Amino acid sequence: MNKFRECQRKKIHFLLVEDDENHAEIIKRGLDKARISNTLDWVQDGQMAMDFLKKRNGFESRSEPDLVILDLKLPKKNGHEVLSEIRADPALETIPVVILSTSGAEADRALSYKLRTNSYLVKPLDYDCFKRLIDDLSFYWGTWNAPPKDMKA
Amino acid sequence: MNTSQRLALLVHSAADAIIAIALDNNVTDWNTAAERLYGYTQDEIVGQPVxxxxxxxxxEHFYVNVEKVKVGQIVLNYHTVRVKKDGEEIEISLTISPIRDEQMKLIGISAIARNLxxxxxxxxxxSEDQTLLGVLTESAPNGILVVDENGFITLCNKQTELLxxxxxxxxxxxSVEMLIPISLRSKHPxxxxTYSDHPTERQMGASRDLTGLRKDGTSFPVEVGLxxxxxxxxxxVTASVIDITERKVAQEKLQQTNRELARRNEEVEQFIxxxxxxxxxxxxxxQSFLGFLKDDLRSGDQAAVEDxxxxxxxxxxxxxxLIGDLLQLSRVGLKKLNFEQVNTAYIVSELKESIxxxxxxxxxxxxxxxxPTLVCDRLKLRQxxxxxxxxxxxxxxxNEHPLHIKISAAETDTAHVFTVADNGPGIDPKYHDKIFGLFQRLDSSxxxxGVGLTIVKRVADLHHGTAWVESSPGLGARFSISISKNIKLTADQGDDNE
Known part of the structure; x- marks a missing residue:
């Protein structure tokens, strides 16, 4: 871990959209132990995700997320609906979105990419793999990824 | 020349073969034309059996005719076959009549024959062909029409009348156009x-649906061969017309079954x-929390272990x-339906008690x-x-008030409707369809x-009904399931066994 000290690190702000409380807990714990400092907001359905992103219905004072981690199977509005609404909104369309789903189905992956997801990840069954995935995810987006300056609305 | 001499000459030189036989069927007279026709000379045949x-x-047939004549009948222009001396058979038209003396006593038989x-x-x-053709045309199962170059019907058969x-x-x-629906009539000439420019034996409008118009104004699908x-x-042009109503119905049924199968297949895929x-x-x-558990045990964090x-x-x-509910759902679709008379008051009171x-x-x-008491599958409606x-x-x-659930039933023209109403938080109309989908929950907590309403919907489907919800936020929810009144009792099942 030390050899990455010279890498320029940013504090990264995640929006986690996940209806399963246990999965949210796994991701949170993974992010806490990640090689990068971060903050996390968690919402439990697709409707709340859109409220959060559009700063309405109680989310008026939230800060801009750097990355949305989006589950597909969600109450009220599913992940694909959320993704397509994000991409259709000029104020949100450039925000990076990573799908993190239990589904490995081709149709889900294909549709997600069609709707311009930045990445598609399948939740690993294995504990160590899941930890590694969260660590890599935060490190990649927090360190290597260089978004445009005016990305945030 | 006296009369009998003149008569003898008349017979002798007549163009028709004239012969006479005695009552013993031996030839007595044989004129020149008979010599030509049968090949026997008068000398050869007179005195010989005819x-x-x-x-x-x-x-046998010949003797029947002879007997008829002997009792006084005349056989006129009778078509038959004779055999010449050289064995060749000839077709002749024959008139046979009795010969009587002055006292009207039968003394012989004359036969006048002409080669056909x-x-x-x-x-x-x-004439025979016409008869045959007529029978064939009339007995054909198709309507058969003959139409001339101006489109006028010149001939048609019995089946055309029926069709x-x-x-x-x-x-x-x-005009043949009278048999075509008005909306399509103008194009027919x-x-x-086009057909008379390139006349071939073919199906009319192979790619189109053809329709015939009856006298009473109704129309029906047809297939026409030209x-x-x-x-x-x-x-x-001869047109052979078949009414394909039944075929269309069968086709449609098949297509419907196919669509239904495709839908089922999609449902199964979605389900899996x-x-x-x-x-x-x-x-x-x-898997993940087993991992956390190991870490927690290693670090001795008792609270984390318990969590x-x-x-x-x-x-x-x-x-x-999940597995239990899925089994329940699959059972709804798998078990054979058994439609019987069911007293729903009994089911509902049972359910109420257990819940x-x-x-x-x-x-x-x-x-x-x-x-109501109605025809349905008792177990499935109960489910x-x-x-x-x-x-x-x-x-x-x-959180505001105690739960009050109301179960009621209503009746429409076509269905019985059961409604379960609650006084809970209600559901936003935009989710009303979604909640009947498998594993769809609006509130994960x-x-x-997310299987229950899918089961409800499937039970409705099995009874040719629907399942729906009426609700708005804050106003409770009314879930309904309809059961068609068209459900027929399952055949091999006894009468009302309530």
Whole structure:
């Protein structure tokens, strides 16, 4: 871990959209132990995700997320609906979105990419793999990824 | 020359073969024409039995005729076959009459024969062919029409009358366009012309749906085969018409079955996909928290150990619930339907009793009577109503007041409708369709599996009905399931066994 000290690190702000409380807990714990400092907001359905992103219905004072981690199977509005609404909104369309789903189905992956997801990840069954995935995810987006300056609305 | 001399000459030089036989059937007279016709000279045949010129196979018939004449009848222009001296058979027209003396006593039989000419034979052939053709045309199962170059019907058969409801005399001489629906009529002369420019034996409008118009104004789907008839100076077309109503119905039924199968297939695929996804979810939790548990044990964090164990146990029961509900759902589709007379008041009171034990003291369930007796699958309707009640208990609770569930039934022209109403938080109309989908929950915290309403919907489908919800936020929810009144009792089943 030390050899990455010279890498320029940013504090990264995640929006986690996940209806399963246990999965949210796994991701949170993974992010806490990640090689990068971060903050996390968690919402439990697709409707709340859109409220959060559009700063309405109680989310008026939230800060801009750097990355949305989006589950597909969600109450009220599913992940694909959320993704397509994000991409259709000029104020949100450039925000990076990573799908993190239990589904490995081709149709889900294909549709997600069609709707311009930045990445598609399948939740690993294995504990160590899941930890590694969260660590890599935060490190990649927090360190290597260089978004445009005016990305945030 | 006296009269008898003149008569003898007349017979002798007549163009027709004239012969006479005595009562013993031996030849007595034989004129010149008979010599030419049969090849025997007068000298050769007179005194010989006449059956020399009758083919052996016709002998019996010959004697029948002879007997008829002997009792006074005349056989006129009778077509038959004789055999010449050289064995050649000839077709003749024969008139046989009795010969009587002055006292009117029968003394013999005369036979006047004429060889049938080629024209005679042709005419006879034609008349026979016409009879045959007439029978064939009339007995054909298709409507058969012959139409001339101007589109006028020149001939049609019995089946055409039956198909279109016109009498033959109402059709012949009329334009064939009278049998085509008005909306399609204007194009037909053009099609006819195209056909007569390139007449071949073919199906009419192979790629189009053709329709015939009956006298009473109704129309029916037809298939028409065309064939050109080229006569010396006329170009006719024969059209063979088949009513394909039944075929269309069968086709449609088949297509409907195919669509239904495709839909089912899609449903099964969707089902498997959803199962694989939703069953995997608790497994992810179990695997990860087993990992956390190991870490917690290593670090000796007792509180964390207990938290992990709690989550593991919850994920485990969720898995159990999911599998149980899925089994219930698959049973709805798998078991054979058994439609019988069912008293629903009995089912509902049973359900109420079993569910009331799961309610808190202040909550209540009201049954609004009367509830109908109807034809349905008893177990499946019970399962549907059970899931509606459990749905109301799970999602109808509100923090503001005790839960009140009301069960009622209503009747429309075509269906019985059961409604389970609650006084809970209600559901935004935009989710009303979604919640009937498999594993769809609006509130993940209420603990359901998202299978219950899918079961309700399937029960409705099996009874040719629907399942729906009427609700708005804050105003409670009314879930309904309809059961078609068209359900027929299952055949091999006894009468009302309520």
């Amino acid at each position: 059956h020399l010129i009758v083919p052996p196979r016709l002998l 000419s080629r024209e005679d034979r042709l005419l006879r052939q034609i 279109f409801g016109y009498r033959r005399d109402e059709l012949v001489g009329q 053009h099609y006819r012309k 064939a050109p008839i080229r006569l010396q100076d006329r170009h006719l 996909y959803t199962i694989s996804h939703d069953l995997k979810s608790p497994l992810v939790t179990i 992990s164990l709690k989550r593991l146990s919850a994920a485990n029961s969720r898995m159990t619930d 009331e034990s799961e309610l808190s003291k202040e909550d209540r369930i009201t049954v609004v009577n009367p509830l 549907g109503l059970d899931n509606l009640l459990r749905n109301a208990i799970r999602y109808g609770k509100s 209420a603990g359901g599996t």
